[in-house]
Amino acid sequence: MGVLKGACVIGQSGGPTSVINASAYGVIKTALESDVITNVYGASHGIIGILNDELYDMSKEDPEELKLLLNTPSSELGSCRYKIADPDVDDTDYKKLLEIFKKYDIRYFFYNGGNDSMDTCNKVSRYMEKMGYECRVIGVPKTIDNDLFGTDHCPGFGSAAKYIATSVAEVSRDNRVYPTGSVTIIEIMGRHAGWLAGAAALASVCGEGPDLIYLPETVFDMDKFLTDLTKIYKEKKNCLVAVSEGVRYADGSFVSEAKTSATDGFGHAQLGGLAAILANVVKEKTGAKVRGIELSLLQRAGAHLASQTDIDEAFMAGKVAVEKAVEGVTGMMIGFERDMSSGSYECKYILVPLASVANAENTVPLAWINEEGNGVTQEFIDYALPLIQGENSRVTENGLPKFAKLKKIKAE
Numbered sequence: 327m328g329v330l331k332g333a334c335v336i337g338q339s340g341g342p343t344s345v346i347n348a349s350a351y352g353v354i355k356t357a358l359e360s361d362v363i364t365n366v367y368g369a370s371h372g373i374i375g376i377l378n379d380e381l382y383d384m385s386k387e388d389p390e391e392l393k394l395l396l397n398t399p400s401s402e403l404g405s406c407r408y409k410i411a412d413p414d415v416d417d418t419d420y421k422k423l424l425e426i427f428k429k430y431d432i433r434y435f436f437y438n439g440g441n442d443s444m445d446t447c448n449k450v451s452r453y454m455e456k457m458g459y460e461c462r463v464i465g466v467p468k469t470i471d472n473d474l475f476g477t478d479h480c481p482g483f484g485s486a487a488k489y490i491a492t493s494v495a496e497v498s499r500d501n502r503v504y505p506t507g508s509v510t511i512i513e514i515m516g517r518h519a520g521w522l523a524g525a526a527a528l529a530s531v532c533g534e535g536p537d538l539i540y541l542p543e544t545v546f547d548m549d550k551f552l553t554d555l556t557k558i559y560k561e562k563k564n565c566l567v568a569v570s571e572g573v574r575y576a577d578g579s580f581v582s583e584a585k586t587s588a589t590d591g592f593g594h595a596q597l598g599g600l601a602a603i604l605a606n607v608v609k610e611k612t613g614a615k616v617r618g619i620e621l622s623l624l625q626r627a628g629a630h631l632a633s634q635t636d637i638d639e640a641f642m643a644g645k646v647a648v649e650k651a652v653e654g655v656t657g658m659m660i661g662f663e664r665d666m667s668s669g670s671y672e673c674k675y676i677l678v679p680l681a682s683v684a685n686a687e688n689t690v691p692l693a694w695i696n697e698e699g700n701g702v703t704q705e706f707i708d709y710a711l712p713l714i715q716g717e718n719s720r721v722t723e724n725g726l727p728k729f730a731k732l733k734k735i736k737a738e
Contacts, residue, residue, distance in 0.1 A: 330460060331362050332433025334648070335381060337369035338401040338468075339408075339439035339446070343482030344489075344629040345640040346438060346468045347402045347730065351395040352644020353436050353466065354384050362652055363434060367737050371404035373437070373446055377422050381430065381737040394730035396637055397720035399629035402730055405439075410446050413453045420453045427454075427461060430737065434462050434651050438644070440469035440480075444659055445684035451657045462651040465659035465680055466643050470626045472521035475686035476678035477661030481643055482626070484636035484713030487525035489628040490514060490568075491714065493621060494526045495534035498566050507563035508615040509555065509608055513601035515625055517572040518542055519689045522625065524702045525710055526568035537565050542572035543690050544699040546581055551604075552611050554700055559614060571600050630727060634716025639673050646675045659683050664712075671712035 336353045338346060350368070357366045368382040369375035382403070384392075395402060413420050426432070437447045444465045451463035467474050472483035494512060501510045514523040520541025529535045537558045540546055558565045573581050582600035601618030609616040643660045650658070661678040664671065694706040721728040 329362055330433050330462065330652075330654075331364060332431045333365035333367060334363050334434035334436065335367040335369055335376060335430070335432050336403070336436040336438060337372040337376065338403050338405050339372040339437060339443040340405060340469070341440070341626060342400040342405060343468050343470050343626050344399040344485045344632045345481055345636050347395040347398045347400070348637045348640035349438050349466050349468060349481055349644040350403060351392060352641040353438070353648055354392060354644075356645045356648040357434070358385060360648065360652060363648070364431065365737075367430060367432070368403045368734075370734075372406040372408065372439070373410060374406045374408050375404065376426055377419060379426055379429075382732070382734045383737045386735045387732050391730050391732060394721060394728060396641065397629055397632070397718055397727065398729040399627045402732060407442070409442060410449055413449055413456070417453070420450070423450065424454070424457060424459060427459065433460060434648070436464050436466055436644070436647050436651070438466040438468055440467070440471070440474060441683070441685060441687065444474070444680055447659070448657070448680035448684045451680060462654070462656040463680070464647040464651050464655065465683065466647045467659055467661065468640070470522060471516055471519050473519040473688045474683060475688050476659065476683050477676070478664045478673075479662055479713055481636060481640035483521060484639070485628070485632035486515075486522055486625045487528060487710055488633045488636075488714035489625050489631045490522060490525045490621065491528035492631055494536055494566070494568060495529040495532055497619065498529060498534035498536070501564050501566050505563075506615065507559065508617065509559060509565045509567070509612070510617045510619060511567045511569060511601045511604050511608070512536070513569055513571055513599055513618065513620040515621070516542065516570040518687060520570045520572070521690055523568050523570035524690055524694070524706050527702045527707055528710055528714065531707065531711065536568040537562075538567045538700045539702060540567070540569040540573050540700060541690055541695060541702075542570050542574060543692060544695055545576045546573040547576070548581075548607070551700075552608070554698070555608060556612055559612060567604070569600060569604065573600070629718075630720070632718045633714045634718050635713055637718055638716075642673075642675065650677065657681070
């Protein structure tokens, strides 16, 4: 492929992470420095912003303000959860996209997101090719859930894992404070994949890991859970549990949405989050002092605990996306490959076809979950530990983080 001159647009989609803006900065900075990319636009709230002709001119931003994106959580350009139709069924959105692309001479489309975003990328790529409009489409991965297919890990996971492991270690200390004993149940994000809940085990590296960990990859049995917990509580006078929000009973129903199973001795419906449900059951069964903690949005917004490894890799994903697109690559997602040949962890980029990523899901290998189904193995810890390394060098002001505040000047 020859040189393709034209503008580029980047959009962010799906749930934010603490490093998604580092990827955006990788795209924006590299594109602004490119000889062939004529204009750099940011889409307001992802694909919706393009459809609504709401684009920001990134060349009008202060370079120092843009640099603050490296340590700014959430999606600075705005995100969306919009599932675009199959172009063979309904091409209304695609016609509008093509109209906007032609209006601004957009020849490069970068979409920063997870599974659904890669599906969007794949559909846009196919449609533009079908219409004969040359536009290079690259997916830039992100998700704290770490469930994208085709990549060793995802930008966003390492920082969320660091936040979770740190929080678990701190709560572990608090859980042992009183002689009367207590049980703490920490609910962690992850509806279908247990990578985040498994990351709680990293706290064991500093001697503060949870006693029990439950992932959605295995069936949750309330009776067994109560037996395991009661045994530990009687021995230690305390117990710390990490549980994924997506754990399910054998019939496939989420524990968080179902009545407690008929075999657990209670059978009544519980209201609230999973941690609250389990805390109520444990309190009724054991009489112990029980706390349920839901980390919720904190685990994806905690930029103060972002790992420098994650920040660097997120930026690299954005940077490489632009470099490869300029070279002629399209229809691909930037993925990561782990290289341990030197004896230490190194991350290299790979190109993954969007068609193979879209709507696929990568879950925790069953071999990395212990036989009891209530913990993870050393292999999981060895996998995740390199990803949480490095303390980020963030800018602060008055003892508080200084986040990017972009002017967001509309493109004309």
